[in-house]
Amino acid sequence: MSKKKEIVALPESKVQSVLQEIMSGDPVRIALSILLGFFIGAIFMVVFNTQVVNAWSNFGADPGLAFSSVWWTIQDGYGALFNGSIFDTTSGNFLDGIRPLTETLRFAAPLIMAGLGVALTFRVGLFNIGATGQIMMGLAGATFVSTRLHMPMVIHMIVAVIAAVAAAAVWGMIVGILKARTGANEVIVTIMLNYVATALFTFFLRQPGLLLESNGGGTPKSDHPDSTAMLGSLFGSGFNLHYGVFLAVIAVAFYWWLMERSTFGFRFRMVGHNPSAARAAGIKVENTFVWALALSAGFAGLAAANQGLSLDGGLTTSIEAGIGFDAITVALLGGSRAGGVVMAGLLFGAFEAGSASMQVAGVSPEVLGVVKALIVLFIAAPPIIRAIYRLPKPKPKVLEPVKHSAKVSK
């Protein structure tokens, strides 16, 4: 009588239903969520700005200043965000003006690739928080090939990308195997593997025989990758955008084909929606988990290649830059669909691109961390937005009156 659950550690997440909710959400609600996120972010900027606080403590002396200081703080912050990520209004010519947009693309590319990876596991019904660790392992692979092996142009780069993808995929596979064999909950497993991978990559970076830079000392840092292995610049000097953005385009196209057109995607989605029906339909659910996690990590590996093969200087763990963590929110925000992930990746890429100019404008870009979290929270939890904007509850889906398809009832 008591149905014993197969996986007892933690229950399966109903990721699917949330994705459904996100996808069914009209653009209005998404827009309202983003707006509200920015609004609350603005409150944070204002309340913790010393100039504003000073102006308000002298409210009696100069009330005008108190109000204008609020306005200027917000304008400085979000203005800098705009100038840094979309179009630089302070620059004289169009080419310089458009430069921030290319920066947004550059930052969005790895977020989109890693986001697709997380999205893939969401659609298989797994809550994979392991992109960070997978990127670390991908970085280890890319660093090894790009600094220790020497090959001709292009080939070197391709081998390095493949190494990153393969190393990440193996790391992802470990999660799948642990889950399939022991029923361990993937949330805890992936988080623990993130810490392990970070420590492991650092360990590699410290070993002279492995990744440590020549003549390196105590700091875990690698050599500069061979120029033959680098993802080349796309528009030449003045622009940082590199060929990594093409990797992202390929990744998006492949993801779309995989999930929407291929039989693999069909089975992934089947397992995600109803694993026990999938099992009854002859699908090995455990194996599906393993392959899905390996593929998912492969996408994270692409993001790692993008990071490891594009920057000047030697590599450290900091090059991961929180992409693995943001990938979760990108995947959620994008409803785990190819198009959605692209849009979410662009938004978050813009945040990254704008951070520097916010810093310059004297506003802490850390506020964007709050804004990001709030936007995704609002979108994943529609009741909050409905309550705040007093939106009506969505009407229950009305069933169309049943038409007799062919035969008339006896």
Next chain:
Amino acid sequence: MSKIEVTPGMFSKVEVKPSLKTTITMAITGLVVLVAFGIFGKSGDVMFVWSDSRESLQLPHWIVNSMVLCTVVGVLLLAMATAAFFYRRLNKKSPAWLVIIFGLFAIMALLGWLATGASQGVQMVFILSNTLVFAIPLIFGGMAGIMSERAGVVNIAIEGQLLTGAFVSSVVGTMTHNLYLGMVTAMIASGILSMVLASLAIKYLVDQIIIGVLLNVLVIGITNFLHSVWLNNDSSHLNFPGTFDRIAIPLLSDIPVLGQVLFNNRITVYLMFLIVPTLWYVLFKTKLGLRARAVGEHPLAADTVGINVGRTRFWWVTLGGMIAGLGGAALTIGNVGSFGREMSGGQGFIALAVVILGRWQPIYVTLSALLFGFTIVLRVWANQVSPGVPFDIITMVPYLVTLVAVAGFAGRVRAPAADGQPYTKE
């Protein structure tokens, strides 16, 4: 009227031998100790220092050759593994005491091997008391996990609750110069965060895991922001609370070794001594506990006998969150003395693993949290006594142990049946 036969089980049972996993693990551990630590171990003496220098009654130090110690322990471990093998031959599980003694001996060999030749030796009081201190946030986090999961709500947000508690206790403690006030506000702030989790999960049926993860992201975002724009500007007036004073309990603290470890501590430790047994009592011996467990096992059944499922879940999650907030306070004003960026460092997730390992029972959860506390101490201590062991590898230890625990125990323990299942009538 005929009677229905009330025998447990309608079906005949097949005798199946207990899993070999435990026995094999024991045998491998024994071999590793014997060969790697013993026969091919470090030649040199190791000193076990039992008493703390502050104690009035000093136990003599124990100095022994490391290879001899590890060889002897290795042989003992293999003997215990053999005993476990025979238990299995008799279709019995190895008794818990055997496994526990095995574990203690294995740890002794590990400590001895690490501290070979180190001048300070194996300082038992240091290791044990720090194990306890490092375990406190995990224990409180674990209690929060028990409270919400027993009532059927998965609480992935423990990490965020710890971080909230750590932040608030540090800031309020510094600003008011009253650490107790800091502790209480930490509990309240964490409780409020739990209320958000609880109401979204219970009333609005948002997926519990997603909402938990997002609340963690939010708390990390907010504390990082405040840390960089606010605390860093004036940390001596905002983020410098210091720690609670140690309170030595008269008489009890004079017991050799254990007195210093258990009864010369900060209030956070004593609160743990109070909260753990209380939770056990409430959960298993009282009406409130029976109802909470009913809600976590079969909410519809609980509803049909007039128990308000939503309200029960809400309060258990909230009170659990307050205890997690206490755990956060234990990180700052109970140990380190100030707030650091993302200082919870995954301990909220380790707490979840501890809950599974401890089978949702307060006492067992506390014991497994102590095991993790020990791995954290090991990280600090091993680096001091045995600089040859790579730091990054030791860093991984707590996380690897968590992985082994989750992988080894998941599927063998039974979670509350409705854990993570939203309850809705229509």
Next chain:
Amino acid sequence: MKLELRNITKSFGTLVANDNISLTLEPGEIHSLLGENGAGKSTLMNVLYGLLQPDSGEILIDGKQVNFASPGEAMAAGIGMVHQHFMLIPVFSVAENVVLGNEPTGKLGLLDLNAARKLVKEISDRFGFDIDPDAKVEDLPVGAQQRVEIIKSLARNAKALVLDEPTAVLTPQETDELMEIMRGLAKSGTSIIFITHKLREVQQVSDRITVIRQGKVVATPSPKASANELATLMVGREVDLETKRKPAKLGEESLVVKDLTVLDDRHQQMVDGVSFSIRNGEVLAIAGVQGNGQTELAEAIVGLRKIHSGSVVVAGNDVTRSTVREALESGLGYIPEDRKKDGLVGEFTIAENLMLDGSFTAPFAKGVQIDFAKRDEIANNLIEEFDIRTQSAETLAKQLSGGNQQKVVVARELGRELKVLVASQPTRGVDVGSIEFIHEQIIEARDSGKSVLIISTELDEVLALADRIAVMYRGKIVGIVDGKTSREKLGKMMAGIAA
């Protein structure tokens, strides 16, 4: 206690589950509520029990209007309910289950389990139940669990007891015993509402009958009404309870199960040395009370459960150690007992659901891509052939009625080349029209030379379909008998008494 329901209306979205229903329950009477699956019986009772709030209408107890916001209030007013799916907590003891929500406590909120035990003992003794207060509920057989449910209601001084489909899980003998218990309770003054769709039981025990159909009260026939009259009222048209079929034309044996043993995770032998074989053109039905290992048997044949010992051969292929996919590809079709859990993906469209187990090969797959054109063509054909009532193949499965969902599953399995069909509870929770249609399809499959294994707890279904009947009890086959064996004899076999 006199209980009145007046003009109760309750709707979910556009579906009116209860449409202006009125019902009166006199003290000490047994009032049967008869209706087919989905007629609105359970909704009405959930309204009465405070689990649902009515849109309009009122409830009166002894002439006074009451309003139940929660089951707790209904219980306090003296209404008890034994749900179709027991509301017991498996890991709690009987005593804990009985007092839950109403616990005797001592100092410091300490539970007084001794008082609880005494209460269970007292009620058990009064009605001659033999229940150990300290037994864990999950260890009890279903019949005993049902008695725990009744004790639970009586412990709360229920004056009116609602029994929702209580006989679904009982053997005919246990059913008779339950009827006796009901009469005893009525005599002692407890009023009973008896919800069922089984005509024989209604005739046996009722003082009064109310028939509801599509959410409305359609009649209050006399307890002496004939089965055919009641069936006609329940379904709304003449029902032919018999399925007409030609004598079986037997071919070769294509499903051979030999000495099959299957364990559950507590190492219990859920299937215990079961052997049988089915020939082409034959229907073998496994009868038995729910929970005697039938589910495990079906799942083991398909490959969903590990086989401990014994063998399964499908059309000459040994599939004992095969994966589900291999078993399906060897010519096995499988209709699982729980279509929502195992048979369908609710979020998928009908077209997608019709290719659920066909994604590996043609016609649905072209290489590693889905052949969308082919898929839609097949889907439209099956929708027509199997009379699936839907607007299009793109409708989501979860939006269909239970009967149409089941037809999707049946269409998928019968729509491909099969040698053996394993159908577990093929018509559970389905309206009478769909039952008839699905039964016809199964008989058609048999007549076209397939071997069919039916697993059903409904004796009516077994008798309507089977050429031979195997009765299962506690994991074992009690006996395999002819399809025309009498109910009485089958009933005895279902209680474990060999033929």
